[in-house]
Structure formats: C-alpha cells, structure tokens
Amino acid sequence: MRFPLLSARRLGLPRRAVSQILLTQLAIAAGVAVLATGLFLAPLSAQLDDQAMRRALAIAQSAAADPALAAGVLSSGASADSPVQSSAERIRRATGAEYVVVLDLDGIRRSHPSADRIGLPVSTDPSDALAGREVMEIDDGTLGRSARGKVPLLAADGEIVGAVSVGIAYDSVRDRLLGAIPGLLAYAGGALAAGALAAYLLSRRIQRQTRDLAFSDIAGLLAEREAMLHSIREGVIALAPDGRVRLVNDEAARLLGLAPDAADGCAGRPLEDVLGTGRTTDVLSGRVTGQDLLTVQGSRVLVANRMPTEDGGAVATLRDRTELEHLGRELDSTRGLIDALRAQDHEHANRLHTLLGLLELGLHEEAVEFVTEVAGVHRTTAEQVTEKVHDPLLAALLVGKATVAAERGVPLRLAGTSLLPDRLVDPGGLVTILGNLVDNALDAATGSAAPLVEVELRAEGRTAVLRVRDSGPGVPAARREEIFTEGWSTKQPKAHRERGLGLALVRRLAERQGGSARAGEAADGGAEFSVVLPEALR
Numbered sequence: 001m002r003f004p005l006l007s008a009r010r011l012g013l014p015r016r017a018v019s020q021i022l023l024t025q026l027a028i029a030a031g032v033a034v035l036a037t038g039l040f041l042a043p044l045s046a047q048l049d050d051q052a053m054r055r056a057l058a059i060a061q062s063a064a065a066d067p068a069l070a071a072g073v074l075s076s077g078a079s080a081d082s083p084v085q086s087s088a089e090r091i092r093r094a095t096g097a098e099y100v101v102v103l104d105l106d107g108i109r110r111s112h113p114s115a116d117r118i119g120l121p122v123s124t125d126p127s128d129a130l131a132g133r134e135v136m137e138i139d140d141g142t143l144g145r146s147a148r149g150k151v152p153l154l155a156a157d158g159e160i161v162g163a164v165s166v167g168i169a170y171d172s173v174r175d176r177l178l179g180a181i182p183g184l185l186a187y188a189g190g191a192l193a194a195g196a197l198a199a200y201l202l203s204r205r206i207q208r209q210t211r212d213l214a215f216s217d218i219a220g221l222l223a224e225r226e227a228m229l230h231s232i233r234e235g236v237i238a239l240a241p242d243g244r245v246r247l248v249n250d251e252a253a254r255l256l257g258l259a260p261d262a263a264d265g266c267a268g269r270p271l272e273d274v275l276g277t278g279r280t281t282d283v284l285s286g287r288v289t290g291q292d293l294l295t296v297q298g299s300r301v302l303v304a305n306r307m308p309t310e311d312g313g314a315v316a317t318l319r320d321r322t323e324l325e326h327l328g329r330e331l332d333s334t335r336g337l338i339d340a341l342r343a344q345d346h347e348h349a350n351r352l353h354t355l356l357g358l359l360e361l362g363l364h365e366e367a368v369e370f371v372t373e374v375a376g377v378h379r380t381t382a383e384q385v386t387e388k389v390h391d392p393l394l395a396a397l398l399v400g401k402a403t404v405a406a407e408r409g410v411p412l413r414l415a416g417t418s419l420l421p422d423r424l425v426d427p428g429g430l431v432t433i434l435g436n437l438v439d440n441a442l443d444a445a446t447g448s449a450a451p452l453v454e455v456e457l458r459a460e461g462r463t464a465v466l467r468v469r470d471s472g473p474g475v476p477a478a479r480r481e482e483i484f485t486e487g488w489s490t491k492q493p494k495a496h497r498e499r500g501l502g503l504a505l506v507r508r509l510a511e512r513q514g515g516s517a518r519a520g521e522a523a524d525g526g527a528e529f530s531v532v533l534p535e536a537l538r
Contacts, residue, residue: 029195049147052168053136057149059095060166061134063088063102064151073104073153073162080115089113098146098169102153104162105130117142122165126150129163138170145170235302235318241311243271243285255318256280257298279485280304284316296504298512388414389457390422393431398455401438405453410445412438415456420464423538429509430464430536433517436502437468437529444472444527464536468529469522480519506531 063069072084079085084102088111092100102110107126112118123141129150138147146167153162235252239245245266248258256275258266266274275281280295282288283304293304303319358367382399389395398414405412424430438453445451448471456467475483484507506529507517515533522528 026196026199029192029199033189033192033195049138052147052170053138053149055149056097056147056166056168057134057136057151059091059097059100060149060151060164063091063100063166064153064164067156069102069164070153070155070161073102073110074155076110078104078108078110078119080118082110082118084110085112085115085118087111095166098167099143099165101165101167102162103165105160110162113143124148126163126165129165130160132160141167143167143169235320237284237316237318239271239284239314239316241313245269245271245274246313248274252318255297255300255302255320257300286314296508298508301505384414388418389420391420391424391427391430392422393427394420394424394434394457397431397435398438401435401442405442408442408446410442410451410453412442412453412455415454415467418455418457420457420459421537423459424464425536425538426513429513430466430533433506433509433531434466434468436506437466437531440502441468441470441472441527441529445470448472448526459537462535462537464533466531466533469526471522471524471526474521474525474527475519477521483519484517 066087069084069087072082072087076082076084088100088102091097092113099113101112101122103122103126104110107121107130109118109120109122124139128135129152132152134152135150136148138145140146141148146169148165148167150163150165152160153164155161232249233251235255236247236249237245237252238247245268248256248266253259258274271281271285275284275297279288280297280302283293283295284306286306286308289306291305295302295304301321303321304316306314306316308314355367355371358364385398385402386395389398398412402412434455434457438455441453445453450471452469452471454469456465456469458465484503503517510517510531510533513533513536515531515536517529517531520528520530
C-alpha cells in the first residue's frame with residue numbers, strides 16, 4: 001500500500017488525495033483537449049484541399065459551358081486581345097480564381113493571366129481533359145502550387161475542341177487552415193476551462209467526503225476497519241439502503257449460524273435471502289424498533305441494536321446473551337428451590353414439633369403412623385415419576401418441580417398415559433422445553449379456582465410427545481401464534497433478564513429437531529401446550 005505514496009513523493013506530487021485527484025483530472029482534460037484538437041486538424045487540411053479542387057472544377061465546368069468560349073477557340077487565334085482571353089479573364093476576376101486557362105487540342109494556351117504566355121504550350125499534361133475526362137488535382141505550375149480543375153471544352157456539335165483549366169492558389173487554402181486554428185484553439189481552451197472547473201468542483205466534493213485524507217491514510221483506515229470488524233467479539237452487520245447486506249463480520253456469522261466461508265458470499269444479497277423471515281430479520285431490517293431488542297436465532301439468544309447511516313443504510317450489532325439467559329433461568333430455578341427448601345424447613349419443623357408432642361403424650365402408635373404418612377408422600381411422588389419417566393434428568397426435573405408446585409399450592413401430576421424410556425437423543429433440550437412449559441403452567445394455574453398442572457410424556461416409536469396442561473385462564477385463539485414470538489409476555493420483566501423468551505426457545509428447540517410446538521385449549525379449560533419431537537429417541 002506504500003508504493004503509490006513513495007512514487008508520488010519521488011515525483012514531487014502532493015500527498016493529499018484531493019490534490020492528486022485534481023491534478024489527474026486536469027491532466028486528463030488537457031490530454032483530451034489536445035487529442036481532440038489534433039484529431040480535428042488532421043482531416044481538416046484534406047477537407048480544405050478537396051473543397052478547393054471541387055471549387056476549381058466547378059468554375060471550369062461553368063466556363064466550358066459557355067458556347068462563345070468554344071466558338072472563340074475555333075474562330076480566333078492565340079493573342080492577348082482575342083475574345084477567348086477576354087472571356088477567361090472576366091471569369092477569373094468574377095470567381096477569384098488564380099487563373100483560367102483555355103487551351104486548344106494541341107495544348108496551346110489561348111488565355112492566361114500573363115499575356116506573354118498566351119500561345120505557349122501548357123506546363124502540365126492536358127491529355128486527360130482533351131480525352132474528355134474531368135480532372136481534379138493539386139499540382140505545381142508556372143504560377144506555383146494550386147488546386148486545379150480541368151474539363152474538356154465542347155463545340156456546339158459536341159466535339160472536343162480544347163479544354164479549360166482553372167486553378168485556386170494553394171496559399172489561400174493554407175490561409176483558411178491557419179485561420180481556423182485560433183477559433184479551434186479557443187473552443188479547445190473553453191472546453192479545457194470547463195473541464196478544469198468541473199474537476200475542481202468534483203475534487204472539492206471528494207475532499208469533503210474523504211475528510212481531506214491522503215490515499216495512504218484511507219488505505220490504513222480500511223485495513224484497520226477490516227481488522228477491527230473481524231476481531232471484535234460483537235457481531236456487526238452493515239446494510240445498504242435497499243436492504244442488501246454490505247458486510248457480515250466473523251462474530252455475526254457465528255451468532256447467526258452462517259458458515260465461516262459464507263460471510264463473504266452474503267455481500268450484495270437481500271437480508272431475507274441470508275437469514276430467512278422471522279423476528280431476527282425484522283429487527284435487523286428496522287421493521288421492529290427499539291434498544292437492546294431480544295431475538296432468538298437457532299439456539300442462541302441475541303441482543304440487537306440498529307443504527308441508521310447517512311446514506312439510508314444501517315449498521316446492526318449483535319451480542320450473545322445465551323449464557324446470561326441460561327444463568328438467569330438457573331438462578332430462577334435456584335431461587336425456587338431455595339424458597340421450596342425454606343418452606344420445607346418450616347414444614348419440617350412443624351412436623352418435628354408434632355411428632356415430639358405425640359411422643360410426650362405417649363401416643364406412640366399415632367407417632368409411627370404420622371411419620372409413615374409423611375415419608376410415604378414424598379416417596380410415592382418420586383416413585384410415580386421414575387416409574388413413568390426413565391430418563392434421570394427429566395425425572396429429577398419433575399420431582400423438583402413437583403416440590404415447588406406443592407409449596408405454591410398447585411398439584412403437579414403425571415398423566416396416566418405417560419411413559420418415556422431412557423433412550424433420548426438430546427435429554428438436555430427436552431429438559432429446557434419441559435422446564436419452560438411447567439414454569440409457565442405453574443404461573444398460570446396459581447390462584448385459579450381448582451389449580452392443577454398435568455404433564456404427559458410418552459413415546460410413539462422414535463417420536464417424543466410432550467403435553468403440559470394447566471387450569472389457568474388459557475390463551476385466546478387469536479394469540480396462540482403470537483405467544484411464541486421473542487419478547488412477547490404478559491409478565492413483568494425480572495431484574496436480571498428479559499421476559500418473553502421461554503416459549504420462543506421452546507419452539508426453536510422443537511423446530512431444530514424437526515418438530516413443532518403449538519398452543520391450544522385443555523379439555524377442562526385452561527391452556528394446553530403440545531410439543532412433538534420426531535427422531536427424539538434412539
């Protein structure tokens with residue numbers, strides 16, 4: 001990148017880009033003006049020669065058409081006071097020709113501007129004209145170089161009796177050529193001045209647009225820009241005013257799930273062709289506005305911000321919030337477990353006090369029955385779950401959720417048709433799906449007249465089917481698709497994370513495995529969420 005700058009310095013050229021551009025444009029304009037002038041002058045001489053020869057030929061034709069001239073050649077001799085000399089001189093003076101020479105069949109002059117040359121043979125070969133052919137040429141004669149036209153002279157009966165030769169002084173042709181040069185140069189100078197003015201105005205505009213930087217500075221900025229865009233740990237996408245992608249850096253390609261070698265191929269393509277339709281495309285294209293907008297792309301939770309540019313385009317930045325969302329959900333689960341443990345501790349203290357009272361009263365049989373009943377409830381719940389759900393992660397999740405649900409006064413039960421073997425391909429993904437659906441169901445069922453959450457997990461061949469029903473108010477039919485959109489929620493956001501991502505993640509995880517997630521209405525009211533995952537079991 002330094003070679004052009006070094007060459008410019010050796011040649012003494014200015015370092016600023018605008019000055020180099022201005023000098024280049026001026027040199028081009030001057031070169032074009034000189035070239036155009038030369039191209040115009042080159043054929044002009046030939047054109048003037050042709051015009052002079054045609055003019056001489058036309059005068060000769062007009063003179064030869066006079067019948068008195070042919071009659072004079074036949075009837076009079078070669079003398080200065082002959083009618084032929086008088087007619088020829090009259091024509092010469094009237095037309096401004098250098099000479100009008102009439103000759104007979106022997107090539108003897110019957111007229112000439114110099115009377116002493118009348119009666120002498122002509123200095124050039126008249127055979128073509130005497131043979132009946134018209135001649136145009138530029139040649140040297142007794143009067144110097146001239147443009148000539150020669151035509152045969154015919155008698156009344158059509159017989160050739162001589163010829164008429166007319167010459168135009170070549171100096172006049174050259175004078176016309178030289179006379180045209182000043183005007184041509186004036187036009188060329190005007191064109192050059194207009195080009196210089198246009199070059200100056202253009203260079204001023206370029207100066208404003210380039211901030212008066214040198215070419216080396218611009219090259220350095222571009223190199224720094226490329227290095228910065230591809231090294232930062234934040235996704236950057238630049239969009240043109242028509243919505244086409246200008247640039248995708250490496251981090252943006254990773255966050256959006258694009259192939260590493262596909263980032264360069266995205267340039268010039270519409271954003272919809274690169275990402276498809278969805279909330280991510282709507283956020284990046286500006287159809288959804290706001291600050292720190294959340295969107296889900298694949299399995300990642302992204303935070304997007306969009307800044308318009310002066311030319312009507314935009315630059316969007318993406319940050320990965322997946323780990324933060326996972327931490328937030330783990331924190332929610334931990335807080336729920338802490339609340340459950342706190343409640344259990346309080347309940348355990350009450351049970352110990354009850355047991356102590358029974359023992360102090362000597363009611364040993366009642367104490368044994370009380371302990372058996374309390375231990376049996378928890379054991380029964382765990383046994384029921386592990387009997388129907390053989391995957392340890394899902395079973396542990398359901399046991400934990402059942403404890404939390406009990407403390408919130410919402411029974412959590414497994415449907416009688418539930419049976420899921422321990423052959424899951426992605427148990428972690430199903431844990432995320434089930435955990436989100438159960439949490440939403442508990443929130444909806446809490447406070448209802450007859451609170452209840454029912455979970456159904458079963459296998460149909462290699463397909464896993466998950467249904468979660470609650471006794472809450474349900475989901476209106478008009479919003480059963482809208483609730484799966486990122487950012488949509490009826491709950492107030494918590495301090496550590498945004499709302500409206502759980503159901504969006506559920507659908508994305510289901511669709512990633514080729515399945516589906518839908519919301520409907522339970523048989524006894526409330527909401528029912530169904531997730532179908534083909535090929536979920538080995």
